[in-house]
Amino acid sequence: MASSSLRSSNRSDGSLSKCYCGASTAILKSWTRGNPGRRFEACKYYDPITKSRGCKYFKWCDHIQTDWQKNLINELLMEKKILKNELGKYGRDLEYFVNDRGELLVEIEDLKASDYVKCKNNAGVWKCSSMAYWVIIVLLIFVIFKLGA
Numbered sequence: 001m002a003s004s005s006l007r008s009s010n011r012s013d014g015s016l017s018k019c020y021c022g023a024s025t026a027i028l029k030s031w032t033r034g035n036p037g038r039r040f041e042a043c044k045y046y047d048p049i050t051k052s053r054g055c056k057y058f059k060w061c062d063h064i065q066t067d068w069q070k071n072l073i074n075e076l077l078m079e080k081k082i083l084k085n086e087l088g089k090y091g092r093d094l095e096y097f098v099n100d101r102g103e104l105l106v107e108i109e110d111l112k113a114s115d116y117v118k119c120k121n122n123a124g125v126w127k128c129s130s131m132a133y134w135v136i137i138v139l140l141i142f143v144i145f146k147l148g149a
Contacts, residue, residue, distance in 0.1 A: 019043040019057035027061060036073040038062045100146060104139065111135055
């Protein structure tokens with residue numbers, strides 16, 4: 001059982017619950033497929049990584065879940081995992097496009113500055129050599145192709 005939270009448990013009278021070794025107990029959450037999200041009380045020396053439970057004190061805090069509750073929680077956890085993976089993929093794609101955009105902007109500035117492509121602004125109208133038009137068209141096709149892929 002893996003846990004997601006650790007806190008001391010209190011009885012209804014305000015006193016701390018104690019485990020077999022006399023230490024205060026901790027409230028943890030199970031994330032197994034059989035008991036997803038179900039809270040339990042255990043020795044505070046419980047180690048979710050090694051699964052050792054200190055003095056082995058264990059007690060469920062929640063009622064037994066019905067099958068539909070277990071199935072629903074497990075489906076939601078799976079959906080969360082899928083969405084998290086998709087979000088990571090979209091983040092990597094965005095980073096890739098941002099890098100490509102930066103490289104293209106640098107390339108455009110280099111082309112504007114070079115003698116290979118001559119563009120002049122006469123009264124608000126850009127006049128470029130025919131080669132400049134071809135370079136711009138090729139760059140636009142490249143960008144459209146990348147965004148569509």
